[in-house]
Amino acid sequence: MKTSQFLLATTRETPADAEIISHQLMIRAGLIRRLAGGLYTWLPLGLRVLRKVENIIRQEMDKAGAQEVLMPVVQPAELWQESGRWQEYGAELLRINDRHNREFCLGPTHEEVITDLIRKEIRSYKQLPVNFYQIQTKFRDEIRPRFGVMRSREFIMKDAYSFHIDRASLEATYQVMYDTYHRIFERMGLNFRAVQADTGSIGGDGSHEFHVLADSGEDAIAFSTESNFAANVELAEAVAPSGARPAPGLVLAEVATPKTHSIEDVCALLKVEAKQTIKTLLVQGADQASPVVALVLRGDHEVNDIKVEKLAQVASPMTFANAEQIQQAAGCDAGSIGPVGLTIPVIVDRSAAHLSDFVCGANKTGYHLTGVNWERDVQPGLVADIRNVVEGDPSPDGHGFIQIRRGIEVGHIFQLGDKYSSALNANVLNENSRAQTLEMGCYGIGVTRLVAAAIEQNHDDKGVIWPESLAPFQVCIVPMQMHKSPRVKEVVEQLYQDLSAKGIDVLFDDRNERPGVMFNDMELIGIPHRIVVGERGLDDGMIEYKNRRDESSQNIPQADFMAFLIDKLVG
RNA sequence: CGGAGUGUAGCGCAGCCUGGCUAGCGCACCUGUUUUGGGUACAGGUGGUCGGGGGUUCGAAUCCCUCCACUCCGACCA
16 A cells, blocks of 8 residues: 555644543544544544454454354344343433334344344254354443543444353353453453453353453453452452451540541541541441441442442442431431441441451541440441452452552453343253253453554554554555655565565555655554665665664665565564 | 533634734645755645624624533443
8 A cells, every 4th residue: 555545644733632542542643533422433544453353353253163143233122122121221222213213222232133033043952052243333322432432432342142052051152252352362462351240230140351451441450469360340359358356455435526527537637547447338228127227348448339239238229328317327427427336237348347446436426436346345247348459458369469450341251141032032942842041141342442452552652553463554665765766766666566465564655755754654653564765775785674663773685675574574 | 410621724722801903823734945864944825604593782702691512520321
């Protein structure tokens, strides 16, 4: 490809609304342009990268025995009503009506459609297991699209769905997909981790998310320093410090803490550390008998609402008690609640239960208690894991400690079980000629998001540095003064033809631009291998080579150049 | 949905508070000259419903009302 025939839409300036580096570079390098909120056009250069991503995924999915299909973007409401998600999905589901006023939606995902297909096409257990995938456009009406294609409303996803006669078969395919995802992201040269994940509203049991590690990531992931434990922070089990609870050393005392509204205020006033205090949160209870339930956490910890909602005593979704309920249950303002003397159910976090001689609210506005001890002063009641893990917590598997890093979720695999197959009545005849509901798995990869994630991990101050497997062009040719030197022009044209004939993706910068402009553009768009041809080099019989990641270039004798370059491309 | 902010040329912005001639600057783009191994320099030029509508005024980019779009923070969603 010659730049004179290619839309090289590079810009010098960064658009004001691009917050993160990948978004800025995708616009500056001319990969995408915004059409409206969360909607992007892929320019020729960006589309080349997108296709590389798609092809890697396609090859690996095919290799894993999955079959490619293509389902419609527009889906009939009836199917969604049948699964119950027409009501459940909420405003993210964009609903539309056709000219006959029939209801449809733009597909945010395709469990309903694929399950409908399977129930019609697959009749016998002998046809199982099957795994179908597509690479297709999804629409989710995100409340707040952001970061360019990282969280857009319309995006491309690879979604795969597998169907099985039993759990064991599902688990086997799940493992195949788990391994396939590793190969896919490895081929893309990404630094990623598979982490245990919450199954969310889709439901089911086993689930892993695949995260590309990047500081700009929207998700927090908890890792062990020593083992391969990794989980989404929302899901990671928080364990108490090891060893027995220290023995009480202080006498219980009440102190005045006027005008303190937060743990920080109290700590500053009493000169104690937040981890030596506990905070008590009142939330709505699950049953009439206990309309309010107390959650007790260490002052430096945060409540995890997903964990709390799984407790039988607490209403889901977790809802904080209002001021009136707090007065009624504790007899004070929200800032002075404590477990001592409470008559409502109390649920104590494991780490809070491990404290001795702690500080807590006195259930009397403007007062706290110091030197409080479990058992001696107050019964701990139910102890449970109700907080988010923090850095330095012991790893739940007993090896090492938790560290927290940020990640971009680029893949998610689920064991769905029979959630959709039973709702849509998808069954086959088993060996005993009896109808048996199918087991189902689903496996997603955010294709457009992967492009952004790859940039987050591969860039410098000059622009993108594409991993070899994702680069829109493998090689670029930058001629010096080609428009004045027939000798340079001849060498460069020949080189371009030779490389093209070998099936190498070459970008030949044939613009009549200054060298600096061409160098800067090629670095901005991140082409891995650069060839420079100029009078200066040709006088010595040399052609210049530089890798995008190298500090400086090297001169290679003209005669050896092709072999040298091929070696670089393969190597 | 709540809070904050921004809409002026393709992009980045100034002008608005304190109303006043033909609305400016940088980049990009076009023409010419120049330059040519890291975003040359000079000259000339194209391009504007100042987000839309309404109002106040002799006069509105500027003040007022209203609608719209977008961005950020939060909530929601997963």
